[in-house]
Amino acid sequence: MKVLVIAEHDNRELKTSTVAAIAAAQKLALPIEVLVAGYHCQTVVEKVRTLAAISRVIVADHDVYQDQLAENLALLLHSLSADYSHILAAASTFGKDVLPRLAGLLQVSMASDVMEIIDANTFIRPIYAGNALATVRMHDAIRLVTVRSSAFNTPITTHTELAELTVCDKRYALEKTKLVKRVESKSERPELGQAKVVISGGRGLQNKENFALIEQLADKLNAAVGASRAAVDAGFVPNDYQVGQTGKVVAPDLYIAIGISGAIQHLAGMKDSRVIVAINKDAEAPIFQIADYGLVGDLFKIIPELLTKLP
Amino acid sequence: MKVLVALKRVVDPYVKIRVRDDGSGVETANVKMSTNPFDEIAIEEAVRLKEQGSATSTTVVAIGSEASQENLRAALALGIDNAVFVPNDAMLQPLAVARILQQIVVREAAQLVILGKQAIDDDNNQVGQMLAALLSWPQCTFASAVKIAEGGASLEVTREIDGGLEVLSATLPAVITTDLRLNTPRYASLPNIMRAKQKPLTTLTLEELAVDTQTAFEVLSVAAPKTRKAGVMVDSVDALLDKLKNEAKVIA
Numbered sequence: 001m002k003v004l005v006i007a008e009h010d011n012r013e014l015k016t017s018t019v020a021a022i023a024a025a026q027k028l029a030l031p032i033e034v035l036v037a038g039y040h041c042q043t044v045v046e047k048v049r050t051l052a053a054i055s056r057v058i059v060a061d062h063d064v065y066q067d068q069l070a071e072n073l074a075l076l077l078h079s080l081s082a083d084y085s086h087i088l089a090a091a092s093t094f095g096k097d098v099l100p101r102l103a104g105l106l107q108v109s110m111a112s113d114v115m116e117i118i119d120a121n122t123f124i125r126p127i128y129a130g131n132a133l134a135t136v137r138m139h140d141a142i143r144l145v146t147v148r149s150s151a152f153n154t155p156i157t158t159h160t161e162l163a164e165l166t167v168c169d170k171r172y173a174l175e176k177t178k179l180v181k182r183v184e185s186k187s188e189r190p191e192l193g194q195a196k197v198v199i200s201g202g203r204g205l206q207n208k209e210n211f212a213l214i215e216q217l218a219d220k221l222n223a224a225v226g227a228s229r230a231a232v233d234a235g236f237v238p239n240d241y242q243v244g245q246t247g248k249v250v251a252p253d254l255y256i257a258i259g260i261s262g263a264i265q266h267l268a269g270m271k272d273s274r275v276i277v278a279i280n281k282d283a284e285a286p287i288f289q290i291a292d293y294g295l296v297g298d299l300f301k302i303i304p305e306l307l308t309k310l311p
Numbered sequence: 312m313k314v315l316v317a318l319k320r321v322v323d324p325y326v327k328i329r330v331r332d333d334g335s336g337v338e339t340a341n342v343k344m345s346t347n348p349f350d351e352i353a354i355e356e357a358v359r360l361k362e363q364g365s366a367t368s369t370t371v372v373a374i375g376s377e378a379s380q381e382n383l384r385a386a387l388a389l390g391i392d393n394a395v396f397v398p399n400d401a402m403l404q405p406l407a408v409a410r411i412l413q414q415i416v417v418r419e420a421a422q423l424v425i426l427g428k429q430a431i432d433d434d435n436n437q438v439g440q441m442l443a444a445l446l447s448w449p450q451c452t453f454a455s456a457v458k459i460a461e462g463g464a465s466l467e468v469t470r471e472i473d474g475g476l477e478v479l480s481a482t483l484p485a486v487i488t489t490d491l492r493l494n495t496p497r498y499a500s501l502p503n504i505m506r507a508k509q510k511p512l513t514t515l516t517l518e519e520l521a522v523d524t525q526t527a528f529e530v531l532s533v534a535a536p537k538t539r540k541a542g543v544m545v546d547s548v549d550a551l552l553d554k555l556k557n558e559a560k561v562i563a
Contacts, residue, residue, distance in 0.1 A: 069479070070440070071449055093472040097452050100405070100437035104444025109406050109528035112435050122531070127433050128322070132330050132337050133534050139527035176449035176485075180467060180478035191474055197561070221562065239492055240471075245324050245431055246348045246491060254561040264327045271539065275559045277551065292542040292559065295551050305548040311563065 001085030002055075003028055006077070007036040008094045009044040011066065017090035019156055020149035022053055025088050027117040027152075031055040035080065035168075037073055039066035049162040060168040067179040068094060072172035074101040079170055081106060081142055085120070091146035099146050108140040115151040129245040129268035150251050150272075188219075192241070195224035197254045200243055200270070201236070202228035204259020204280065204299055211236045213303045214258060220310045226250065226270075228260045244269035259299050262287025279303075312463050312483070314357045314366040315421035317412060318350040318386060320379045321432040334532040336402075337432070346382045349427025352489040355496040356425050356457060358390035365459040368392045370419055374399050374411055380512065388499035388507035395419075396514045399524075405433075407524035409441035414520045416446060421484070423466075428453050428488040439488035449481035455492040459483075 003025045008015040018034075025032045034048050037060040045059050058080070064072055077098070081087065087102065089095030091113040103110040116124035118135070123145060127134050185191070192198065199221065201214035211231070218225045226243040227236065243250055245268040255273035260266060262278070262285055270276070271290055278291035279302055288294040295302065322328055322337065323345040329338045346354075360366040371386040373379040374397040383394040395415060403411075416424060429436035443450035451457075451468035455476065458467045463483060470477045471490045499507070517524060545551045555562045 070452075074444065093453060093470075096436050097440065097450070100440035101444045101450060103406065103437065104409060104441035107406065107445075109404050109526045110435075110437055111528075112437060126536075127533070128328050128337060129431065129434065130536060131328050133536050135531045135534070137529045137531055139529065175482075177451075177479055177481045180480050182472070182475065182477045184475040193473065242491065254555070254559070263325065265324050275555070275561050276539075276542070277555070288544070289541070290539050292539075293551055293554050294542060294544045295546075295548070296544065302548055306552075309548060309552055 002031045002033055002083060003086040003088060004080065004084045005032060005034045006087070006089040006095065006098065007034050007044060007048055008068070008090060008092060009036065009038060009041060011038045011041040012043055014044050014047045015090070015092070017092045017149045019051075020152045021088050021090045021147050022051060022156055023154045024114070024117060024147040024152040025086070026053050028086060028120055030085065030120075033058060035060065035077070037065040037076055038068065039063050045165070049165060050158040050160070051163070052157040052159045054163040056164040056166060058166045058168050060170060062171045064171055064173055069174060069177050069179060070097045070101045071177045072174050073098050074105055075172040076170055077102045078105045080168070084142060086143045086145065088145050088147060091148050095146045099144050103144050106142060106144075108142055108144060109138060110144040110146075111136055111138060112146050114145050114147045129249055130272055131268055190222065190224045192224040192226055192243070192248050192250060195250075196252050197221045197223035198226050198243070198250050198252045198270070198273070199223045199256045199258065200226035200228065200260060201231055201258050202260030203230040203234060205231065205236060208236045210300075216307055217256075217303055220307060228266045229263065257287050257291070258303065260287055261285040262290070312366055312423055312459070313419060313421045314360055314369045314423045314425060315372065315416055315419055316350070316353045316357045316369065316391070316425045317372040317374070318354065318382055319347045319427075319430045319432075320344050320373065320375050320382050321347045321430055324348055324431055330533055330535040334534055336530070336533045344378065346385065347427050347430045349429060349431070349489050349491075351496040352491070352493050353425040353427050354386045354389055354391060355494045356489060359494065360459065361390065361392070365463065366423070370395060370421065372397065372412065372415055374403065374408060376400055383512055384507050385499065387510040387512070388504040389497060390503070393510060394512040396512060397517065397520070398514065399517060401524070402530070403524055404526040404528045405435045405437035406441055406526050407522070408438050409445055410522045410524070411517070411520060412438070412442050413445045414522055415515070416442070423483060424486045426486065426488050428490055439486050443486040446484070446486070449485045450488070451479050451481055451485060452488045453490040454487050455490050457487060457493070
């Protein structure tokens with residue numbers, strides 16, 4: 001059997017999360033094919049064809065697929081699914097939208113956000129925001145899986161010999177949904193979910209004005225800015241800054257928690273970070289129990305010092 | 312327009328969970344339980360649609376243990392009109408939940424279903440999309456704003472997507488799943504808590520619904536993740552920067 005990976009792109013560039021999905025697919029040791037559905041998406045197709053792991057690229061280049069909406073992509077995937085034992089996508093907002101809809105059409109189960117592939121049917125996925133890991137086995141003839149990109153970050157080699165290309169002329173119209181607009185957030189800072197460094201502030205910042213200290217520090221380190229639920233509830237920052245079980249789950253190389261005591265809810269959202277630094281005036285704060293480096297002290301003295309001493 | 316929401320009773324997000332020693336799952340006995348936070352947002356949105364006059368009636372569904380009825384009563388106290396309780400103690404996979412909801416949507420003649428984008432226990436993020444597929448309805452996942460068009464034939468939903476926002480227009484009937492920014496749920500007032508006791512709460516069994524809840528998905532075991540090694544305390548900013556630079560090598 002074969003694996004189908006769904007390419008995520010904007011008709012111009014392939015998203016790096018798709019490369020992670022392909023890296024995950026390699027663990028299955030089966031031929032890998034990639035579906036590129038879009039409109040005028042030739043550059044994406046050419047890019048995918050250079051990836052050494054791919055045996056075939058299926059391209060569905062039609063106006064109806066321009067906006068990558070779940071309604072008709074799920075129908076297209078459904079029509080192609082009989083040839084595959086696995087269909088994989090990255091656990092991005094795109095993959096999380098499309099793949100469960102396909103599962104509904106196929107009436108099969110699905111494994112979300114997989115971190116480890118044990119064998120063709122067995123997978124490890126996080127539950128309770130990563131506070132527990134479930135090993136699951138799928139018995140459907142077709143296994144639908146979204147994968148956590150950060151868990152499969154091996155680079156894929158490219159080669160000059162291009163993968164086979166098949167043109168798919170199936171055209172499923174959008175009948176019930178229509179894209180009105182897409183607005184990319186224009187922050188100068190990296191996106192919270194993707195950033196290599198995240199600086200988060202908590203209630204210890206005391207007010208909205210003081211939170212600017214966190215932002216200055218983030219700019220020094222080219223970091224994304226996060227916040228605890230307490231800081232969000234206190235109105236220091238909007239709630240899309242929230243790191244935690246009900247906010248964003250992040251796993252950067254460096255996570256600096258400042259003025260955050262470390263409620264369970266928050267820890268669930270950042271404990272998989274590679275290096276954790278905690279700065280807090282309370283030496284007993286639970287955040288220190290999971291921090292690699294802890295510094296007890298007054299953040300209003302420490303942040304300015306950091307700002308001066310960082311290059 | 313009839314609006315249907317569903318809730319799941321889950322371990323409270325502020326409770327530190329404990330994985331059972333035998334690997335059979337997460338301990339839920341004698342643990343504080345709450346309505347899944349994303350479902351609270353769905354409930355709030357349904358109540359607001361009723362207040363705005365877009366919804367004619369609102370129904371909340373819970374599939375779960377007897378105690379789920381407490382969460383249903385709480386939703387009624389927040390302003391939902393009536394509740395449906397489907398008793399079930401088995402662990403259901405999202406496909407089974409979607410099949411059950413599909414039957415209830417048909418029975419209730421709901422035209423808009425609002426679900427939390429995921430439950431914070433299993434973190435699957437699947438039921439809304441699966442339900443939309445089973446019904447052949449459009450889906451608007453990860454909603455941060457909902458606007459029902461004049462006349463109620465369509466809606467516009469702002470969606471939280473990686474790296475930004477997207478506005479999707481969809482015909483009704485439709486399924487929406489909620490993201491964190493959609494609204495801030497209210498608290499129930501004491502008079503409304505008293506009034507909620509009089510609101511209708513009906514029980515529908517899986518037998519009555521005649522739904523196949525079997526799925527080909529098996530949870531073999533649940534384990535605690537590797538715990539982090541205890542770190543070190545540093546006594547100055549200089550010491551911290553030295554560690555980050557030379558030991559952890561995370562800053563230049």
